[in-house]
Amino acid sequence: MRSMSQLGNDLYTGKTSFPFVGRRRLWFLIAAILVIGSALVPLFRPIQFSIEFTGGSQFTVSGVASPVDQSLATDAVLSVVPEATTKVVTIGEDAVRVQTDQVTDAESREISTALAEAYDVPEAEVSYAFIGPSWGADVTRTSLWGLAIFLALTFIILALYFRTWKMSVSAIIGLVDVLVITIGVYALFGFEISPAAVIGFLTILSYALYDTTVVFDKIRENTDEDGEVSGRTFGESVNLAVNQTLVRSINTTIVAILPTGAILFIGLIWAGAQTLTDLSLSIFVGTIVAAYSTIFVAAPLYSLLRENEQPIRTRDTRVVAARELAGTPA
Structure with missing residues (x-):
C-alpha cells in the first residue's frame, strides 16, 4: 500500500490521476442535489435561531x-x-x-x-x-451586510489577481455552495444559529477561499504551459492542478478539523460553553464542506467556463491532433 507521500508524488507528476474534471457532470449533479436538498430542509425543519436573532x-x-x-x-x-x-x-x-x-x-x-x-x-x-427584536434585527442586518461585503470583495480581488472574472464566478459559486450546505446541515440536525455560529460561517468562507485560491493558483501555473509543449489540453491541466493540490487540501482539512473537533467536544462536555460550541460546530462542518466544494465544484466549474473560449479550443484541437499524429491515445 502506497504511503501518503508516495501518493502525493504520483498525483503531482500525473502518474496517478482522479478525474475531477472528466467526471464533472457527476460532481455537478451531486452538488445540485446537496444544494437543493439543503435549501429545502428549512421548509420541513425550520432553522433554529438563537435569542439574539429572535429576541x-x-x-x-x-x-x-x-x-x-x-x-x-x-x-x-x-x-x-x-x-x-x-x-x-x-x-x-x-x-x-x-x-x-x-x-x-x-x-x-x-x-x-x-x-x-x-x-x-x-x-x-x-x-x-x-433582548428586544430590534437588537436581533440589527444582528441579522449586520450579518447579511458582512456576508455581502465579503462576497463582493472576494469577486473583485480574485478577478484582479487572476485576471479573469471566470475564476471569481467559480469561486463565488463554490462559496455559496459551502454556505447553503452548511446551513442545511444546521437545519437538518436542529443546530441553533447564533452570532458565534455566524462568525464561524464567515470563518469557513475564508478557509474555503484560501483553499480555492491555492488550487486556482496552481491551475493558472499549469494552464500557462498549455499547448503543444505541455501536451495537455486545458481541462487536463485543470485536472492535474486539482490532483497536485489534493493531498495538501486533505492534510489542511484534517489539520483544521482535528483541533476544531476537540474544541467542539470540550464545549459539549463542558456544559455551558455555548459560544465555544457554536463557533467550533460551524467551523467543523463548514471546513469539510469547503474542501469538497473546492475540489468537486469550483475547479471543474472553472474548466467548464473556459473550455469554449476560441483560443483554448484552438489550442486543445492542436494538442489532440499532435497526439493522433504521434499515435498517442487522446
Missing part, C-alpha cells in the same frame, strides 16, 4: 446545587407562562441559563421568584435580561 427574555440562576436539574427551570417558567417556549442550558457546574419568549415585567419577576424557589437559592442569584 426574548433570558434568566441566569447562579449558585445551583450540582448536579443541575434542567427540568426544574422549565417547570418554573411554565408555571408562570404555560405557553412559553423555553431553552435551558447548564453553565459550568453551578449555574443554569433559561431563554424564553418575551415576557412582561410582571411575568419576569414571577419567573425569577419561581426559579429561585425551584433551585433553592436567594432571588438575588437570579439575573434577568431582555
Whole structure:
C-alpha cells in the first residue's frame, strides 16, 4: 500500500490521476442535489435561531446545587407562562441559563421568584435580561451586510489577481455552495444559529477561499504551459492542478478539523460553553464542506467556463491532433 507521500508524488507528476474534471457532470449533479436538498430542509425543519436573532427574555440562576436539574427551570417558567417556549442550558457546574419568549415585567419577576424557589437559592442569584427584536434585527442586518461585503470583495480581488472574472464566478459559486450546505446541515440536525455560529460561517468562507485560491493558483501555473509543449489540453491541466493540490487540501482539512473537533467536544462536555460550541460546530462542518466544494465544484466549474473560449479550443484541437499524429491515445 502506497504511503501518503508516495501518493502525493504520483498525483503531482500525473502518474496517478482522479478525474475531477472528466467526471464533472457527476460532481455537478451531486452538488445540485446537496444544494437543493439543503435549501429545502428549512421548509420541513425550520432553522433554529438563537435569542439574539429572535429576541426574548433570558434568566441566569447562579449558585445551583450540582448536579443541575434542567427540568426544574422549565417547570418554573411554565408555571408562570404555560405557553412559553423555553431553552435551558447548564453553565459550568453551578449555574443554569433559561431563554424564553418575551415576557412582561410582571411575568419576569414571577419567573425569577419561581426559579429561585425551584433551585433553592436567594432571588438575588437570579439575573434577568431582555433582548428586544430590534437588537436581533440589527444582528441579522449586520450579518447579511458582512456576508455581502465579503462576497463582493472576494469577486473583485480574485478577478484582479487572476485576471479573469471566470475564476471569481467559480469561486463565488463554490462559496455559496459551502454556505447553503452548511446551513442545511444546521437545519437538518436542529443546530441553533447564533452570532458565534455566524462568525464561524464567515470563518469557513475564508478557509474555503484560501483553499480555492491555492488550487486556482496552481491551475493558472499549469494552464500557462498549455499547448503543444505541455501536451495537455486545458481541462487536463485543470485536472492535474486539482490532483497536485489534493493531498495538501486533505492534510489542511484534517489539520483544521482535528483541533476544531476537540474544541467542539470540550464545549459539549463542558456544559455551558455555548459560544465555544457554536463557533467550533460551524467551523467543523463548514471546513469539510469547503474542501469538497473546492475540489468537486469550483475547479471543474472553472474548466467548464473556459473550455469554449476560441483560443483554448484552438489550442486543445492542436494538442489532440499532435497526439493522433504521434499515435498517442487522446
